[in-house]
Amino acid sequence: MEQPFLLSEVSLLSFVLIGAVALFASTLGGIGGGGAGLMIVPLLVPIVGVKAVVPLMAVSGLLSNCSRVFAFRHHMESKISMAFLLPAIPGAILGASIYSMLSAKALYGVLGAFLVLYIPMRRFMESRRLHLQTRGIAIVGGGYGVLAGNLSGTGAVVAATLLGAGLVGPALIAGKAVVHVGTSLVKIGMFGAFEILDIQLALAGFLMGACMAPGAFIARWIVTRMDLTVHTKFIEIVILIGGLSLLWRVFV
Secondary structure, X not given: OOOOOOHHHOOXXXXXXXXXXXXXXXXXXXXXXXXXXXXXXXXXXXXXXXXXXHHHHHHHHHHHXXXXXXXXXXXXXXXXXXXXXXXXXXXXXXXXXXXXXXXHHHHXXXXXXXXXXXXXXXXXXXXXOOOOOHHHHHXXXXXXXXXXXXXXXXXXXXXXXXXXXXXXXXXXXXXXXXXXXXXXHHHHHHHHHOOOOOHHHHHHHHHHHHHHOHHHHHHHHHHXXXXXXXXXXXHHHHHHHHHHHHHHXXXX
């Protein structure tokens, strides 16, 4: 059984390392629409314990994504974002409620396979001039909510769905940030209610989120100067890496 996480037991070097990686990951996530969780989780697990990672990331993700919403607010496409977020909320409530009961490896396997197969599916849809409609977005959103309540590093699913719905560039980053703010709030509430998230973890998440917040504005400066075709290809690379990383977790 894991020992409770104590912030006072984290060394200064660990604080500095986590803060630096968090800022870099937040900037990369702001450019690529995903990847922050995938980069930070391996660093956090030996420090806070595997069960504490998702609650901690919910707090830090709330702060970092609020900063992205503010940074990219002029590029917001609310209709598509809300079509994904609204069904994701009850899904996240369900996922957080059964957090300790589900097999993480099985979920990682399904999610990783989806992301790896997504790019050829999207290319096919693009060749036929097809986009995800509201019903399809909502179905994926509901399933994503359940996954997000249990796993970290699932942001590539949001990026893939919004890209398939036609959002590109800054609009995609803004939409993804809105989804994460909503699901993070739900997870924080549920983890707090089930006493999985305590004041020590919440404070650690707040500190990490504060380190991540400036990354949104660095990312905005880069994204608004990138060619949309280049940015879309970068998003696809992030999605593919995310899928392969999740599949790798099935075997380790």
